[in-house]
Amino acid sequence: MxxxxxxxxxxxxxxxxxxxxxxxxxxxxxxxxxxxxxxxxxxxxxxPITAALHRAVDAGMTSYPRPGGGGPLGAAYAGFAARQFGHDVDPERVVPTVDVTAGVRLALDVAAGPGALVMPVPGYSPQLAMAAITGRERRDLVVHPDDERAELDLDQLDHHFANGARALLLTQPHNPWGRVFTRAELEGVRDVVLRHGGFVVSDEIHAPLVLDGREHVPYLAVEGTAEHAVAVVAASKAFNVAGLKCAQLVTASDRLHEALVSAPMARNDSWSVLGVEASVAAYTEGxxxxxxxxxxxxxxxxxxxxxxxxxxxxxxxxxxxxxxxxxxxxxxxxxxxxxxxxxxxxxxxxxxxxxxxxxxxxxxxxxxxxxxxxxxxxxxxxxxxxxxxxx
CATH class of the missing domain: 3.90.1150.10 (Aspartate Aminotransferase, domain 1)
Structure with missing residues (x-):
């Protein structure tokens, strides 16, 4: 700012x-x-968002959205990520999906191998069911109520991965803790994941809402994460457009990008063309x-x-x-x-x-x-x- x-x-x-x-x-x-x-x-x-939506409705844009990644939405998010987070994102590796929860499910289904899912708790309530929905066991990474700082317990995370967990669902910034994880904390997560050949889905829906001039560090901006992580982002929380149904999956790997875009159409729930227009306006004019x-x-x-x-x-x-x-x-x-x-x-x-x-x-x-x-x-x-x- x-x-x-x-x-x-x-x-x-x-x-x-x-x-x-x-x-x-x-x-x-x-x-x-x-x-x-x-x-x-x-x-x-x-x-800017309401103006873009009026233009879209006046033009009769109530159709299916264009398939695939990149395009105006990819370019808009890449520009936003560069300005807001200092993160270099390849626009072609920005893939739309209907919302963040659906994006997390897609990433787990097509990019993460089989095995238990680690979920930091307290955690976003709809995602507590994500392990069961994707055919996995949930392993809770518990933050004790008296832990003032609400830090991730890396020893506990290491224990879960050592005992069969395959993936971590990381919400950062965190809902409901309100935490912004530091680069050092994320590097610690990376080291545990790399040690066990694990996978990370990083839900970064609240990334634009860091306060007090703090830095949001995208997980994919941490060195050594490209081949084991998918980030899920959206304009929905920061710009109040959740009902327009358009989130984005971001990768830094050709292999993971291909896994997402080659998924059957029925696996990636259809996003909204109006959501695309609103997201582009938010990312470019907001x-x-x-x-x-x-x-x-x-x-x-x-x-x-x-x-x-x-x-x-x-x-x-x-x-x-x-x-x-x-x-x-x-x-x-x-x-x-x-x-x-x-x-x-x-x-x-x-x-x-x-x-x-x-x-x-x-x-x-x-x-x-x-x-x-x-x-x-x-x-x-x-x-x-x-x-x-x-x-």
Whole structure:
């Protein structure tokens, strides 16, 4: 992020606009419930994206997308990766898919050999089922709730690979930990994987959302990873366009690229032509909006820290280095499922911790990508629910 940031580029949706636009986040709750659960932002879509979509619809672009990799989408992502991450990506090795979860599944199916899948937990809840879906056993790489930094346990990772694991599903930046892994940490992962002939699928959907000027290091930008890794990226989280269904798989190897593009059509779920247009616009024209978004999210994260200190002083929130998702430990307030308590008592919906690690108690994931006023109300309601003051 360089130069002055035009924070006015990010506009809060009104409640009525949010209910119309965010049909899952706001539509799946009753009218009196304040939603802070699913990973969507309560912000209007960036103008370059809406303009591109209007042009596409006016041109009647409701057809199948063009098959194969590269093309305008590959060039757009390669340019974005160079500017945002300093990562040199071959545009021809950018392959579209319907979304990140489908991309992870495809990479495991066609590029990783058979064997158990290592999954860091707590982890993104839909991906907890990825091992079973791809016919594998899941081996959990557990981060203990009292581990303040939430670092990957490389000894535990080595143990899993030494005992039959074949692949690691790495989410970085991490959801729900909010961690940005350093180059040294990723080099440690690489060394373990190389020692055992393993494979990595790197889910980097939150990569544009690093805060405080931190560096996102793409796993494929680490020396020695080209032949054992596929990255899955998208504009969907950073630009709020998940419903347009277009993610991308990135490789740095001819062999792995060929494995992806030669997969049967039925294995790579069809992406959306409108998603391609939106992604190209985001990657080529969205930098200023993204700068403004990161400034807004930084302010929201800092506000959340202040609000928790005031209303829930016993809460422990992992430092949020990226994303707009806060992982909050509320065990001190004595509720196994504080998300359920908050919904029942104060009509605020958060994501329960056990969705990210089965059996985990006392945790919630809170989405702070909303207005300051809504965020303050979310915390006030949460505090009233789990730590009611004596009357």
């Amino acid at each position: 360089t130069g002055a940031v035009d924070t006015a580029l990010v506009r809060d949706l009104t409640d009525d606009e949010a209910r119309a636009a965010l049909v899952c986040k706001w539509g799946e709750v009753e009218a009196d419930v304040l939603p802070a659960w699913v990973a969507e932002m309560d912000y209007a879509v960036a103008e 930098d200023a909006w993204l700068d403004a978004l990161r400034a807004r999210l930084t302010a929201q994260r800092d506000l959340l820290v202040t609000l928790l200190a005031e209303h829930l002083p016993l809460a422990r929130m992992r430092p949020v280095e990226a994303t707009y998702l806060a992982w909050i430990d509320l065990r001190a307030y004595g509720h196994d499922d504080p998300a359920a308590v908050a919904l029942a008592r104060q009509r605020v919906r958060l994501a329960p911790g056990h969705d990210y690690q089965p059996g985990l108690t006392g945790h919630v994931r809170l989405n702070f990508a909303t207005s300051p006023e809504r965020l303050a109300e979310v915390v006030r309601r949460l505090a009233s629910a789990v730590a009611p003051r004596a009357t």
